[in-house]
Amino acid sequence: MDEIKNPFYSTFIREKNILEGYDVYEERKLSDLKGYFEDENERFKMEQKENKIIYRVYKKNVPLHEGELLHCETIIEPGNVNGEFFMTKGHYHVNEKCAEIYYGQKGKGLLVLQNGSEFKCIEMNPDTIAYIPAGWGHRTINVSSDEPFVFFSIWPADSGYDYKRAVVEPFERRVIKFENSYKIK
Numbered sequence: 409m410d411e412i413k414n415p416f417y418s419t420f421i422r423e424k425n426i427l428e429g430y431d432v433y434e435e436r437k438l439s440d441l442k443g444y445f446e447d448e449n450e451r452f453k454m455e456q457k458e459n460k461i462i463y464r465v466y467k468k469n470v471p472l473h474e475g476e477l478l479h480c481e482t483i484i485e486p487g488n489v490n491g492e493f494f495m496t497k498g499h500y501h502v503n504e505k506c507a508e509i510y511y512g513q514k515g516k517g518l519l520v521l522q523n524g525s526e527f528k529c530i531e532m533n534p535d536t537i538a539y540i541p542a543g544w545g546h547r548t549i550n551v552s553s554d555e556p557f558v559f560f561s562i563w564p565a566d567s568g569y570d571y572k573r574a575v576v577e578p579f580e581r582r583v584i585k586f587e588n589s590y591k592i593k
């Protein structure tokens with residue numbers, strides 16, 4: 409796509425957790441998160457039994473140029489792998505000058521941020537607006553056991569995704585089910 413000449417819109421259908429008018433749909437199942445959970449044996453067993461969707465992403469396409477903005481909806485299902493809550497893979501932006509904004513819409517989530525030896529966690533509730541500064545790795549976790557966590561993201565179109573760095577420098581904080589809530593270890 410070279411340029412956008414006309415304004416456009418899409419609509420998030422709250423009752424169905426679907427973005428009407430999306431261009432790209434991605435789903436990440438248990439099998440796509442091999443190696444991401446602490447208990448890999450349990451993840452594999454769960455995958456063999458039923459390869460559940462962990463999260464879904466609905467995106468709009470824009471040209472990947474400086475000045476354009478990407479935006480999407482992410483829906484993380486409730487669940488855990490031996491107590492570790494369902495979460496996104498997490499990534500850094502290839503372009504380290506690119507920040508991002510997350511807006512919580514439904515459910516209860518946690519945004520885990522990492523920058524070298526620094527960590528931050530932000531609780532994401534409906535209407536929480538979180539700012540992810542340039543250079544920080546980011547991952548989201550659904551900390552509810554019974555409802556999806558839904559959030560909206562906006563970020564510069566020339567950010568790129570660096571998933572490898574999140575593997576080489578893994579997120580050191582893990583988010584575990586604890587009583588009716590969670591704990592961070």
Ligand code: S6P
Nearest residue numbers: 465480482496497498499561563
């Ligand atoms: C993109 C933004 C989100 C995530 C999405 C899935 O910069 O941070 O849209 O892509 O939540 O997470 P991940 O880590 O699998 O890309």
Ligand code: ZN
Nearest residue numbers: 501508546563
């Ligand atoms: Zn991002």
